[in-house]
Amino acid sequence: MTNEMALKVQVAALTDIGCVRTNNEDSFGYDLEAELFVVCDGMGGNAAGETASATAVQELVEEFSRGEPSARTREERLYESITHANRAVYRMSQGQEELRGMGTTLVAACVDGRRVIVGNVGDSRAYFLRGGVCAQITRDHSFVAEQVRSGSMKQEEAEASPLQSLITRAVGVGEAVEPDIFTGSLEAGDIVLLTSDGLTRYADAPTIARLIVASGTLNEGCQALIDEAKRHGAVDNVTCMLVQFLEAEEQ
Ligand SMILES: [Mn+2]
Numbered sequence: 730m731t732n733e734m735a736l737k738v739q740v741a742a743l744t745d746i747g748c749v750r751t752n753n754e755d756s757f758g759y760d761l762e763a764e765l766f767v768v769c770d771g772m773g774g775n776a777a778g779e780t781a782s783a784t785a786v787q788e789l790v791e792e793f794s795r796g797e798p799s800a801r802t803r804e805e806r807l808y809e810s811i812t813h814a815n816r817a818v819y820r821m822s823q824g825q826e827e828l829r830g831m832g833t834t835l836v837a838a839c840v841d842g843r844r845v846i847v848g849n850v851g852d853s854r855a856y857f858l859r860g861g862v863c864a865q866i867t868r869d870h871s872f873v874a875e876q877v878r879s880g881s882m883k884q885e886e887a888e889a890s891p892l893q894s895l896i897t898r899a900v901g902v903g904e905a906v907e908p909d910i911f912t913g914s915l916e917a918g919d920i921v922l923l924t925s926d927g928l929t930r931y932a933d934a935p936t937i938a939r940l941i942v943a944s945g946t947l948n949e950g951c952q953a954l955i956d957e958a959k960r961h962g963a964v965d966n967v968t969c970m971l972v973q974f975l976e977a978e979e980q
Pocket residue numbers: 770925926927965966
């Protein structure tokens with residue numbers, strides 16, 4: 730019976746402008762009641778990147794939280810909420826000259842009982858932590874990641890490539906987008922990290938695991954990850970969101 734009880738969810742998130750940029754185009758948001766969590770990394774001239782990422786976060790959370798939850802599975806709701814956010818950012822970009830061409834990556838997680846569902850577009854990532862081991866859940870929609878997956882580029886070449894930030898899918902740049910959806914089972918103590926590429930270019934999965942395990946709280950974990958990126962120069966904005974699943978307290 731205990732196994733069927735819903736898990737309690739805790740969250741912490743931090744974003745940092747990094748060491749080089751003069752603005753922060755990352756955005757994050759969550760709805761604890763709906764158990765939806767999202768990180769976006771925007772792109773576009775002037776303030777368009779911020780607008781794209783903030784709009785995608787807001788539209789995703791609003792769309793996911795509304796409607797007739799019983800009518801659709803959580804996977805479908807997450808998928809449709811991402812495509813809704815895509816349309817909203819795209820429409821906004823078509824309506825204002827200075828926003829034309831803006832877009833954003835998106836990585837989101839929601840909960841369905843003892844399962845976590847993750848959706849992504851672009852190169853913001855989700856990682857899964859259990860028992861001190863960290864694994865990447867999402868697959869980057871980026872030029873170098875696709876080259877590595879097809880076997881035409883080695884991982885070392887990818888890490889040295891000047892094309893590292895070239896993404897192949899983004900929210901808001903076209904009328905339609907296809908998110909990837911992943912699901913996994915949850916145990917008490919599991920942690921999901923949602924993060925922008927401002928962290929992942931400096932910290933691999935074992936480093937992420939070590940820093941989170943050494944932290945006393947989720948907030949300290951987020952700060953330790955950001956500090957790691959900044960220690961390596963943080964040329965990009967850095968955003969980390971840690972979501973932990975815990976056994977619900979007895980009433
Ligand atoms: Mn970035």
